[in-house]
Amino acid sequence: MGAGPAALCIASELIQQGLEVSALASHSPKEPWPNTYGIWAEELESLGMASLLGHRWENTVSYFGHGKDEEGAIPTSHNFDYGLFDQAAFQKALLDRCENLDWAIETAKNIVFVDKITEVLCTSGNKYRARIVIDASGHRSPFIKRPYQGKVAQQAAYGVVARFSAPPVNSNQFVLMDFRSNHLTEQELKEPPSFLYAMDFGQDLFFVEETSLACYPPVSWDTLKNRLMARLSSRGIAIKEVSHEEYCLFPMNLPLPYRNQPLLAFGGSASMVHPASGYMVGALLRRAPELAKKLSECMSIEPALDSEKLAQKGWNVLWTTELVQRHRLYQFGLKRLMSFDEALLRSFFATFFRLPKDDWSRFLANTLPFHKLIFVMLRLFAISPLKVKLGMIGIVIL
Numbered sequence: 001m002g003a004g005p006a007a008l009c010i011a012s013e014l015i016q017q018g019l020e021v022s023a024l025a026s027h028s029p030k031e032p033w034p035n036t037y038g039i040w041a042e043e044l045e046s047l048g049m050a051s052l053l054g055h056r057w058e059n060t061v062s063y064f065g066h067g068k069d070e071e072g073a074i075p076t077s078h079n080f081d082y083g084l085f086d087q088a089a090f091q092k093a094l095l096d097r098c099e100n101l102d103w104a105i106e107t108a109k110n111i112v113f114v115d116k117i118t119e120v121l122c123t124s125g126n127k128y129r130a131r132i133v134i135d136a137s138g139h140r141s142p143f144i145k146r147p148y149q150g151k152v153a154q155q156a157a158y159g160v161v162a163r164f165s166a167p168p169v170n171s172n173q174f175v176l177m178d179f180r181s182n183h184l185t186e187q188e189l190k191e192p193p194s195f196l197y198a199m200d201f202g203q204d205l206f207f208v209e210e211t212s213l214a215c216y217p218p219v220s221w222d223t224l225k226n227r228l229m230a231r232l233s234s235r236g237i238a239i240k241e242v243s244h245e246e247y248c249l250f251p252m253n254l255p256l257p258y259r260n261q262p263l264l265a266f267g268g269s270a271s272m273v274h275p276a277s278g279y280m281v282g283a284l285l286r287r288a289p290e291l292a293k294k295l296s297e298c299m300s301i302e303p304a305l306d307s308e309k310l311a312q313k314g315w316n317v318l319w320t321t322e323l324v325q326r327h328r329l330y331q332f333g334l335k336r337l338m339s340f341d342e343a344l345l346r347s348f349f350a351t352f353f354r355l356p357k358d359d360w361s362r363f364l365a366n367t368l369p370f371h372k373l374i375f376v377m378l379r380l381f382a383i384s385p386l387k388v389k390l391g392m393i394g395i396v397i398l
């Protein structure tokens with residue numbers, strides 16, 4: 001169910017396993033996805049898919065200084081390539097692997113479990129039945145059950161692809177986080193922080209996006225838009241022509257779904273967004289083959305398995321104890337970060353990117369085994385300035 005990156009990743013892998021798959025989505029799978037997806041290039045290289053990048057930057061930096069002083073103008077160099085998917089090529093590559101997949105352009109309204117199988121009732125009145133349904137309809141899915149663990153923090157961003165009176169970032173540069181805040185008033189500095197995510201697309205086109213970390217209630221798009229304009233005008237830069245606007249809002253700490261429910265999920269609906277970074281596409285590509293393989297094995301070894309038992313097998317692969325433990329640790333870290341003020345955040349990130357590259361990049365990709373993740377977090381604690389250390393242990397004292 002769905003036609004976003006999660007649905008196409010899992011559908012293509014199920015088909016590669018030789019399973020009989022049907023897909024159902026509110027819109028055609030050929031309709032271009034509304035979001036543009038970014039990823040560290042190495043994550044795609046390790047999957048042999050780096051050719052799907054439409055843009056790739058070697059010059060990748062962040063600014064963690066305040067900006068009023070000399071230090072603020074000195075970037076932290078990541079020395080690690082970052083890329084943006086060629087959206088059309090990525091979508092096509094997945095669709096090509098979904099050969100002969102039968103698509104129903106329908107909106108699911110209700111899902112029930114009858115006679116050991118799953119029935120999807122659509123707004124059209126049509127019903128579809130399957131041995132197992134995988135809900136890949138995104139983080140707003142009303143069908144996937146999860147515990148209530150308090151208000152869900154969301155990452156919000158407002159951005160534009162545009163031409164400017166002067167370049168907002170250096171030529172061929174990608175800026176992961178520009179935390180310079182000298183354009184903000186004392187009052188604004190007390191509000192939830194935001195940073196600039198920006199890149200040079202070439203031919204005079206740039207993408208600039210004012211982004212907040214996870215926050216409840218989320219920072220409003222109006223606030224982010226105003227901050228972006230203030231940031232640009234403080235550098236004497238005006239927007240000449242906007243070719244695309246992006247409004248971004250998605251949950252960062254959605255609780256993990258119950259793993260005993262008869263409906264399986266994948267992607268945003270399965271809480272697969274990385275709680276620390278907000279990224280997910282690398283995880284979809286890495287985790288889909290294993291889930292598809294497990295479902296295929298279960299169906300051939302135990303042909304009588306009903307929806308509930310099959311979903312159970314799937315949940316156990318999707319959210320193994322190891323992955324649940326890592327997720328809890330990331331959520332713990334995110335909670336601490338959400339309590340940091342602007343100055344503490346800048347100090348935290350400056351320290352984070354002083355970790356060895358292998359540590360910070362695998363932390364962000366969620367590819368460190370649990371014990372190594374703990375080690376990296378302890379290492380981060382050890383090298384942090386005292387004020388960051390105190391911020392980190394706040395939760396332990398409470």
Ligand SMILES: Cc1cc2nc3c(=O)[nH]c(=O)nc-3n(C[C@H](O)[C@H](O)[C@H](O)COP(=O)(O)OP(=O)(O)OC[C@H]3O[C@@H](n4cnc5c(N)ncnc54)[C@H](O)[C@@H]3O)c2cc1C
Nearest residue numbers: 002003004005006026038108137138248267268279280281
């Ligand atoms: C603006 C934005 C930018 C992002 N950028 C990045 C990034 O750079 N890198 C990254 O890794 N992650 C990024 N993310 C996070 C995450 O990867 C995306 O949210 C991603 O789109 C989630 O994929 P999905 O397939 O689970 O859900 P979606 O992309 O939301 O797709 C859901 C699909 O389900 C269909 N659907 C929904 N309800 C129904 C229904 N009832 N019946 C039938 N079909 C239904 C929809 O039509 C759609 O096809 C971003 C998120 C946003 C919002």
